[in-house]
Amino acid sequence: MPSVEASHSEANEGEGLGVLRSVVQQLRNNRLGVLGVALVIFVVASALFAPLIITHDPIRIMVGPRLAAPSLDFLLGTDQLGRDTFSRTIMGGRIPLLVAFASLGSALAVGLLLGLIAGIGPRWLDNLLLLVFDTKRSIPSIIFALAMIALLGPSLATLIFVIAIGSVPIYGRVVRTQTRALRNSEYIAAERSMGASTTRIVAVHVAPNVIGPLLILVSMDIPAVIAVEAGLSFLGMGVRPPTPDWGVILNDGYASINQSPWPVIAGGIPIVLATLGFTFLGEALRDIFDPKLRKDL
Amino acid sequence: MRRDHLTSHTSARPVLEIRDLNLDFGTPRGRIHALRDVSLDVPAAKVIGIVGESGSGKSTLAYTVMGLLPENADVSTGSILFEGKDLLKLPALARRRLLGDRLSMIFQDPMTALNPVRTVESQMIDIQHHEQGSRSEKLARALDMLQRVGIPDPQTRIGAYPHHFSGGMRQRVCIAMALLVKPALLIADEPTTALDATLEVQIIHLLKDLQKEIGCSVLFVSHHLGAVAELCDRVVVMYAGEVVEEGTVRDIFHNPAHPYTRALLECDPGRIRQKTRTLPTIPGEIPSLLGSKKGCIFRARCPQAFNRCVQESPIEYRMGLDQVARCHLLDKKRLVSA
Numbered sequence: 001m002p003s004v005e006a007s008h009s010e011a012n013e014g015e016g017l018g019v020l021r022s023v024v025q026q027l028r029n030n031r032l033g034v035l036g037v038a039l040v041i042f043v044v045a046s047a048l049f050a051p052l053i054i055t056h057d058p059i060r061i062m063v064g065p066r067l068a069a070p071s072l073d074f075l076l077g078t079d080q081l082g083r084d085t086f087s088r089t090i091m092g093g094r095i096p097l098l099v100a101f102a103s104l105g106s107a108l109a110v111g112l113l114l115g116l117i118a119g120i121g122p123r124w125l126d127n128l129l130l131l132v133f134d135t136k137r138s139i140p141s142i143i144f145a146l147a148m149i150a151l152l153g154p155s156l157a158t159l160i161f162v163i164a165i166g167s168v169p170i171y172g173r174v175v176r177t178q179t180r181a182l183r184n185s186e187y188i189a190a191e192r193s194m195g196a197s198t199t200r201i202v203a204v205h206v207a208p209n210v211i212g213p214l215l216i217l218v219s220m221d222i223p224a225v226i227a228v229e230a231g232l233s234f235l236g237m238g239v240r241p242p243t244p245d246w247g248v249i250l251n252d253g254y255a256s257i258n259q260s261p262w263p264v265i266a267g268g269i270p271i272v273l274a275t276l277g278f279t280f281l282g283e284a285l286r287d288i289f290d291p292k293l294r295k296d297l
Numbered sequence: 298m299r300r301d302h303l304t305s306h307t308s309a310r311p312v313l314e315i316r317d318l319n320l321d322f323g324t325p326r327g328r329i330h331a332l333r334d335v336s337l338d339v340p341a342a343k344v345i346g347i348v349g350e351s352g353s354g355k356s357t358l359a360y361t362v363m364g365l366l367p368e369n370a371d372v373s374t375g376s377i378l379f380e381g382k383d384l385l386k387l388p389a390l391a392r393r394r395l396l397g398d399r400l401s402m403i404f405q406d407p408m409t410a411l412n413p414v415r416t417v418e419s420q421m422i423d424i425q426h427h428e429q430g431s432r433s434e435k436l437a438r439a440l441d442m443l444q445r446v447g448i449p450d451p452q453t454r455i456g457a458y459p460h461h462f463s464g465g466m467r468q469r470v471c472i473a474m475a476l477l478v479k480p481a482l483l484i485a486d487e488p489t490t491a492l493d494a495t496l497e498v499q500i501i502h503l504l505k506d507l508q509k510e511i512g513c514s515v516l517f518v519s520h521h522l523g524a525v526a527e528l529c530d531r532v533v534v535m536y537a538g539e540v541v542e543e544g545t546v547r548d549i550f551h552n553p554a555h556p557y558t559r560a561l562l563e564c565d566p567g568r569i570r571q572k573t574r575t576l577p578t579i580p581g582e583i584p585s586l587l588g589s590k591k592g593c594i595f596r597a598r599c600p601q602a603f604n605r606c607v608q609e610s611p612i613e614y615r616m617g618l619d620q621v622a623r624c625h626l627l628d629k630k631r632l633v634s635a
Binding site for chain 2: 123184185186187189190191192193194195196197204205208209
């Protein structure tokens with residue numbers, strides 16, 4: 001049956017991309033979403049292609065005069081050590097973004113897994129996991145971060161670990177609640193009535209339904225993580241000089257702010273842009289995934 | 298057993314035999330005795346209707362057979378024999394193999410019975426997981442079934458998501474899915490309750506035609522008496538977790554023996570002859586099912602209740618060839634006639 005085969009492969013192709021395509025379509029109609037996507041692409045691309053964009057070695061000192069104002073040679077001026085602030089700012093996005101993606105990515109995976117286990121598993125396991133989540137959440141995150149950094153030493157890995165551990169309970173709880181609600185829904189009962197195993201129900205029916213809200217949460221958390229990373233670096237608990245990093249640039253510039261405002265501006269603006277970009281994107285995604293705000297239903 | 302010679306006129310063994318089933322729900326307020334000594338048979342290739350008002354245990358019974366009960370449910374005694382195997386004693390894996398193969402179900406609300414994030418095609422192919430054959434063979438079967446349930450242009454419609462379909466179309470898809478696996482027994486849990494009246498008739502006729510074609514048995518749960526009369530061969534009347542009367546459609550509708558069945562029939566708007574401004578109701582409400590009860594379960598609402606109803610639970614009294622009811626009045630009648 002050639003006609004059946006043809007329509008089959010067509011429909012099959014549309015199935016995987018169908019959701020994505022409709023998300024992209026709706027994102028296009030959301031002005032704030034478009035702006036968010038543009039900002040995110042701008043920030044991520046500039047960090048990704050940083051070595052091609054920079055005009056000077058970001059670590060080398062005295063490539064120019066100290067604390068110079070912006071000029072054609074030094075687009076955002078220089079810092080107190082005579083390093084090119086533009087190159088440092090461009091390179092400085094790599095670490096915050098790496099920390100954000102790595103920590104939230106692992107938190108997403110672990111939170112999803114634990115949340116699904118808590119949601120679908122027996123009651124005692126649910127209670128145990130909730131106890132663990134709530135215990136972690138009862139410790140103030142900055143105190144926890146500082147304690148872990150003091151214990152493990154300030155490094156990128158520590159930073160990623162601390163942020164990931166902090167986010168897992170939040171994601172886990174969201175997934176768990178969604179799963180609990182879904183497991184009583186009729187189509188899960190329908191799937192069970194067709195003889196599906198629990199693993200299959202979780203993987204095929206529950207996970208795709210909870211991943212939407214979770215992605216929104218993650219995209220809204222990215223700016224927070226960037227701010228936390230910059231904050232910890234500002235406090236000297238994050239990455240070490242001379243590595244360029246938005247927080248470090250801010251910290252260095254802060255010391256010499258009465259001589260030149262440019263390093264502070266250069267370190268602050270990308271944080272603002274990245275924060276706005278990811279927040280707008282997250283808001284737009286929430287509008288799209290929230291069934292109550294959906295228009296196509 | 299009385300019940301055994303009742304069904305002896307059908308040569309083959311019933312597809313489903315439920316015997317003395319008791320089911321409790323553990324709640325913080327105590328154990329709710331939701332099914333009380335329920336026994337019923339579903340003969341091969343027959344449609345059995347279960348009727349009763351909300352809370353009578355109809356859906357609980359359907360969910361018990363399918364093994365879809367919540368965690369706090371506890372079957373205390375009884376057996377559910379499906380094709381001779383006791384579903385309650387079967388290991389989980391063996392039971393799961395029967396589901397979606399020999400047994401399938403249609404749910405009450407077609408708006409929520411399909412996964413909203415997957416296409417109808419992928420869901421219809423997935424449910425054939427017990428079957429042999431390639432993906433394209435399964436797709437062809439799915440398309441054929443969609444055609445039979447009256448989905449126009451299934452080739453293009455099958456790639457759509459559930460929210461692209463209307464309620465009636467979705468219930469057709471659900472019926473197609475449940476019958477796609479060619480079950481020996483289809484359980485339909487109020488499949489028309491969420492649909493409007495014109496669709497209801499269409500869906501009932503569709504079910505009837507497909508049941509004849511496939512030759513499966515159907516356990517049809519409904520509180521719509523008209524639908525039951527249209528579709529079913531036999532009717533089981535449930536009240537407060539008990540089977541109060543059972544018989545052929547003809548007997549139940551023309552010669553109801555139990556006061557509850559009579560009251561239920563009088564409440565059917567379709568049967569009211571005179572013009573009236575008030576719909577008849579059964580006064581009172583379903584008794585609390587907490588703990589065990591002595592006496593007849595319907596006595597508080599029964600217009601004909603007498604002393605014996607308080608003291609003694611009625612046993613099954615036989616009426617004619619093929620009808621049983623649990624009511625002490627029938628005992629008296631029999632004594633008088635004898």
